[in-house]
Amino acid sequence: MKPKQKKLQEIAVKLTKVSKVYTVKTEKPTLVETVLNKKGITKYTALNSFDLTVLKGEKLGIIGSNGAGKTTLLKIIVGITQPQSGTVTVNGKIVSLINLMAGFHPEMSGFDNIKLNGLLIGMSGAEIEEKKNKIVKFADIGEFIYAPLHTYSTGMKLRLGFSIAVHSDPDILILDEGVSAGDEKFRAKANNKIQKLFKQNKTIIVVSHWLNFLKENCNRIIWMEKGKIKKDGSTKLLDEYLAFYAGKKK
Template structure:
């Protein structure tokens, strides 16, 4: 089976300010005096894994383990300090739903704005706009400025746009937790439909049962390092026992 995603020797380091700085003024004064010190923080260290085409590959780990950073690197949102990423196929990242929205525009206007940002043509969006609105269940609010939407409403609209077409690679970060219980079930069913049709999925969720049910294999990240890669049930059970 061919490879959809190849991650080789990926590391990510950040510089953080050392010591305590109490104000912006103090920061600038210390900068001029060259009294600012920096410490190096390694969010990811030498990460290696492959995801096969059509596979659902999960990532588990505690908060701060580096899961979201890794997804952003694979999606091409940020560049790693070192290492390489290979992606074979069209990719849609579901990382920060509605990240390209404009609060002053209506929900309808934001559908066109966000869909164009994802690379859909205006003609294609016009053909699919009713489908997006229906799936999001926001018919009554679609002409309301987005600044008046709740975070759940924004996430529902973002999910409905991002899953409009079947990508070859889908990167998912906690988006199945959006909306109320009924919409969660609806979005999970949509995800399963994409998965069953051959879409390759890289998946992060805090729900271990979800990971067991939906993933073929799972990577366990611990403090930015790969602790284990294996079958979803086996790795998830080890993670739970830990």
Template sequence: MRTPVIRVEQVTMKFRMNRNKTDSLKEYCINILKGGLQYSEFTALESINFEVFKGERLGIIGHNGAGKSTLLKIIAGVMKPTTGKVTRIGSIAPLLELGTGFDGDFTGHENIYLNGALLGKSKEEIDSAYNDIIEFANLGEFINVPIRNYSSGMRAKLGFSIATSINPDILILDEVLGVGDQAFRKKSTSKMLEMINDGKTVIMVSHGIGQVKTLCDRVLWLHEGKIKQIGTPEKVCCDYIEYMNEISSV
């Protein structure tokens, strides 16, 4: 029997949204003192249950606002769900947003050590992976330039290089393979396949359905914060494309 390395149980995420229009901090404070603030509740995820097994590649698809990125943040431990729990076994490298964990005033070189430390790696482990990170990112002299001067593509290259070079047990990706130039997308996809063949567990969000079919062996379709379908890439992706074509023709 396979043992899950990630178990998501009855996860629900709700947000409170301010219904008052406030243009300044002063106005916000006055509304608080007067008891005039009104909130509406938004449910981003509702009763989510699934498991991910060691070495599995799970793709998560769905239209914008379906709750995909929120789910990844909860799995990675960046956010705490309103109710429910997530159990994780093994080290996780989350690559959720461009530049997450980077300090704009630090150089690329310094941010390698900062980001690696945030991912729970020791200086010795980062030293061991440093040359691989530099080679994969291919930033040239920019590695010694402050991150604030990087383009979004350069940040993506460095972030992806760090996350994939520190040998995590579980890699969590949010649209990362869709950024950067064509050469980087090809190289990052090859790196993903290399990690997959090495038995790494991967959870990825992507709007690139072809990419999901190629890289994943199971797909979860999120719709309005709920699991609409989970199964093989062929079946789920086909049903999702059919659904998107239907709503686009209305």
């Protein structure tokens, strides 16, 4: 039984019957506990037979209350974790703007960190060599680029991480709410860059509670609830979503 399939080239991300179950315990299980007592373990279903097809060039916004499975969905799309069942297909290079500062080493220089971080997010050695000056320029950290990273301020590290990620030329970009990279000046620059990416034919997936941002930038919204898609549609869903929760409060 095969559903009508879009041409492979057009599909950026496709999830079919994806289920992700977490084992929840207040404490991490120890070997002895697992052997002696299996009762203390409960299962939590983060994604329940989840289907989603994202087309190339689509700007998808994901909304939903806390615990709806949004983060799990992103982790599975990025490939940080894998589902217990179902299939995940990703066509193209995927880069996440979440965890921008992860993977930096405090004792290494900015330059060396660019190399390491770029490789970690899937750039090739040659690509980094070619783009490293651009990355440094965009991050705007001046002479500090030769200094070890522990001398950097938090803002500088964020700027460097952001600069590497956006220069890696991803086909699919993962964002979470408001990239808060650095000071006002850089934030403006970063937003500018993100706007540019939105206008290109990139596939963008955003998880956000900042509904105005989604309204302005996305052309498709999915509303997740309890590990499933509750509704799938245009940005009109945002008003419905807002009304739903406003109604609930009253």
